Amino acid sequence: MCGVFGIYGHVNAIDAAVLALRALQHRGQEAAGIAVANGVRQPKVRKGLGTVIQVFSKEVLQDLNERGPFAAIGQTRYSTKGTNTLVNAQPHWAESLQELFAIADNGDMLNLPEQKARLEKMGIDILSGNDAEIKIKTIAAEYLINRVGPLEQAIIAMSEQIQGVYSSCLLTRDKMYAFRDPHGIRPLSLGKLDTGWVVASETCAFDVINAEYIREIEPGEILIFDQNGVRSVNGMKACRKSLCIFEFIYFARPDSIIYDKLLEEARKRMGEELFREYPLEADMVIGIPDTGLPGAMGYSKASGIAYERGCIKNSYIGRSFIEPQQFMREHAVQIKLNFMERVIRGKNLVAVEDSIVRGTTSERIVQMLRQARAEKVHLLLTSPPYKRPCFYAIDTGRREELIAARMSVPEIASKLGVNTLGYLSLDGLYRAIGLERELFCDACFTGDYPIPMEHEPSKFEGE
Ligand code: AMP
Numbered sequence: 001m002c003g004v005f006g007i008y009g010h011v012n013a014i015d016a017a018v019l020a021l022r023a024l025q026h027r028g029q030e031a032a033g034i035a036v037a038n039g040v041r042q043p044k045v046r047k048g049l050g051t052v053i054q055v056f057s058k059e060v061l062q063d064l065n066e067r068g069p070f071a072a073i074g075q076t077r078y079s080t081k082g083t084n085t086l087v088n089a090q091p092h093w094a095e096s097l098q099e100l101f102a103i104a105d106n107g108d109m110l111n112l113p114e115q116k117a118r119l120e121k122m123g124i125d126i127l128s129g130n131d132a133e134i135k136i137k138t139i140a141a142e143y144l145i146n147r148v149g150p151l152e153q154a155i156i157a158m159s160e161q162i163q164g165v166y167s168s169c170l171l172t173r174d175k176m177y178a179f180r181d182p183h184g185i186r187p188l189s190l191g192k193l194d195t196g197w198v199v200a201s202e203t204c205a206f207d208v209i210n211a212e213y214i215r216e217i218e219p220g221e222i223l224i225f226d227q228n229g230v231r232s233v234n235g236m237k238a239c240r241k242s243l244c245i246f247e248f249i250y251f252a253r254p255d256s257i258i259y260d261k262l263l264e265e266a267r268k269r270m271g272e273e274l275f276r277e278y279p280l281e282a283d284m285v286i287g288i289p290d291t292g293l294p295g296a297m298g299y300s301k302a303s304g305i306a307y308e309r310g311c312i313k314n315s316y317i318g319r320s321f322i323e324p325q326q327f328m329r330e331h332a333v334q335i336k337l338n339f340m341e342r343v344i345r346g347k348n349l350v351a352v353e354d355s356i357v358r359g360t361t362s363e364r365i366v367q368m369l370r371q372a373r374a375e376k377v378h379l380l381l382t383s384p385p386y387k388r389p390c391f392y393a394i395d396t397g398r399r400e401e402l403i404a405a406r407m408s409v410p411e412i413a414s415k416l417g418v419n420t421l422g423y424l425s426l427d428g429l430y431r432a433i434g435l436e437r438e439l440f441c442d443a444c445f446t447g448d449y450p451i452p453m454e455h456e457p458s459k460f461e462g463e
Contacts, residue, residue: 271298
């Protein structure tokens with residue numbers, strides 16, 4: 001997924017970037033980086049493996065602050081393209097004798113090998129396996145070699161060559177650009193902080209620095225920040241809007257606002273819809289922390305069944321899914337969640353979770369509920385069956401790894417050992433969100449991919 005932040009025209013650009021990136025930490029914990037600009041010298045980049053706090057030590061911050069920067073871009077990384085190594089961490093940059101352009105990107109690319117070969121043919125070295133490096137080097141090539149015009153034209157030229165996803169901030173010596181792919185698959189919002197401008201993947205990053213949320217950056221829109229303020233350019237090919245539905249189900253923080261909807265409230269309504277679809281009788285409702293909690297509250301409100309905590313999350317552990325290795329993921333569930341036997345023993349309970357992808361987490365959760373002596377376990381999901389891999393900046397693995405692609409709902413229920421397994425319907429999901437289906441990408445449930453694929457990416461192997 002990745003978290004992206006940008007700030008322009010502010011004396012505390014670096015401190016604001018660090019705080020905002022910490023608020024976006026849930027979008028990626030593998031690496032973090034910041035690029036800064038002071039209008040005179042080329043942008044400077046510092047990045048490292050780990051969380052924002054781990055990477056930005058006092059020394060690193062001092063080093064970045066040395067030049068008195070007024071602009072910064074930053075990223076927290078969750079790897080989809082490329083392994084978790086420093087060379088893949090962001091911001092990536094492209095440089096020539098005259099210029100250095102840095103990019104912080106939340107995205108993915110379907111035609112990475114073809115575009116990489118194209119750049120290499122032009123004599124451009126590609127150092128990482130990360131799509132953001134290809135994007136910034138494509139922009140730089142269009143600007144410096146093909147001389148398509150001002151940098152925004154180079155960004156438009158990049159959008160014509162790259163099939164994929166990008167919600168990005170780009171920094172030069174004296175300007176910042178923020179842009180979104182024409183489908184707008186990943187979120188990106190604009191805000192204001194004092195006399196400066198801010199851009200972030202999610203509005204929770206604005207709250208932490210007391211920035212004012214202005215609006216979402218439109219799919220295909222390019223914003224240019226310079227000493228005259230901000231202006232908008234719309235030169236990318238118009239496409240159907242396709243915001244990732246999983247931002248509403250799982251990724252975005254509950255205190256973030258997308259399309260004017262507070263995620264916490266949307267997720268509560270998903271729980272209410274679940275009760276309409278599965279009006280069960282039970283002693284209590286619990287939510288699987290964190291994302292299942294509002295859904296459980298909504299189910300409790302609609303049903304009148306008591307809401308209990310039942311499960312305590314160790315908040316010093318990151319999101320289990322983000323651990324790239326399966327073994328780590330399995331153990332991460334146990335260290336993260338503790339089901340309280342004294343609350344659960346002998347109970348007929350509804351447990352609300354956001355989703356089942358590979359099935360690893362739910363299997364462990366049901367085992368732990370059984371160990372805590374639950375009498376009956378009704379597992380309800382605030383999403384439909386996850387059947388198709390995502391190629392748009394999420395690491396869901398290959399199709400054969402997705403449990404709902406291989407098994408029917410009754411088969412999954414018996415594998416998990418639950419009394420009831422209930423997935424929210426697509427209609428129920430959209431009713432809960434309160435927005436038109438036309439605004440979203442829901443390919444993981446429906447197979448309706450908004451970006452046509454010229455070449456089937458490797459995740460299709462085995463189909
Ligand atoms: P799994 O163990 O593969 O079934 O993963 C499902 C769990 O990971 C659920 O508890 C979700 O909260 C979370 N999750 C679902 N989808 C994603 C995703 N694409 N990226 C990260 N975490 C996810």
